[in-house]
Amino acid sequence: MTAPGPASPGLARRAHPLTGLSTAIAVTVLAFLVPPPWGPLLLYGASGVLVAICGVGRAIRQGVIVCLPLWVFLFLLHGLMGGGPTRSLGPLTLSADGTIAALVQAGRFGAIITASLGFYHAFDPSRFLNAVAARGWPMHVSYLFVATLHALPAFLDRAGASIEAQRTRGLRYRGGAWARARAVVPLALPLILGALAEVDERAHALEMRAVAVGGKRTPLDPPADTLADRTIRWSLLLLVLLALVGRLTSWPM
């Protein structure tokens, strides 16, 4: 895992950061509200088109990689092993209801994961920080988010270094499950203790910058929140509300 690098050019890069976040959240909610069986599948298609138009088309391929094992298990559990009436498809005998349920769930996974990864690839930490500061979010909330984002790749590198160092010292971590489980302690403990030793140093730095005091900060260069951005966000909210009303009143559960 790496922190999102320079955000890709295109619509996603130019849009207000909260517009991208709102879109990904709206797709997540809609995936469970649109009428099955076609709704989730169409939403998946729409998500793919959307991320491609917005210049983060690589989210489609990555989404397929993330979804593939989930799709396989859905097909096995519901299509092949599902109950109820069956249908033949070549050499396979599939559960009719189970196959539809698997397709619906596969569409949901595809739509949500593609939209989420699209937002991830368009994400620019400093723009996001400025955008939420302009909105009046407390500094420590946005700090937690961005500090975590920066800590993740560093700790993954440390984990890799710890594995290499212990391997050089002769730690055996192949073989049976017990032998591998025992190797967790020498690999993980330096990571945990090192992190705790770092806390004081970081806390002093934060203290000096008065981050914990909270209060509203004034961003130097907040991203523009255009009329188009606001229209998109309100339209998404309206769409979700309409889908919710539709779901509650007529569509099958």
Add this chain to the structure above:
Amino acid sequence: MSSRLLALIPLAVAINVAIGRIVAELSLPVYLDAVGTILVSALAGLGAGIATGLISQVFAAFVSGYVWLAFAPIQVLIALLAYFAARQGGFRNFGASIVWGCLLGVAGGALSAFISYLAFKGVTAGGVTFLTTVLVGAGIDLPWAVALSSLVTDVIDKALTFALVGVALRSLPVRMISRYPLALRALGR
């Protein structure tokens, strides 16, 4: 929120993710992705533990799909039980850690099974779903297969996680651990 917590929480979230990488390298059939959450709950209390768990879940969702946000209540449950374990001296030795880990595994597995079945139709992460598939193949109904596989994997996972956090807490120098009064209680001191 104090500066110490602001410094501690991002590091604990990073620990959750980095230990996940170590476990993957060792090809172990567990996750150990709540080490940071349990550690912070035992060091700094319930609020900090919940914050760590929820931020971890948000980041997991951020990089692999918001669909995983459905499991956020489990992070709250983990922080809650880890906090109670710490208050009861649940990390004072290896045996106590394992017992509290198993308790959390049962509670977490039950909640996880409920969410997996309702929101995901039983298909979530690879290891658990593989076990579910094997159980369904053996003739067990899907709801029971999801419950059984979640319970088995969670009990093993959380027992190991608690044991690892216990080892880490007992390894801390007195100078460092004395800054966290709850941690002293967790170790029965």
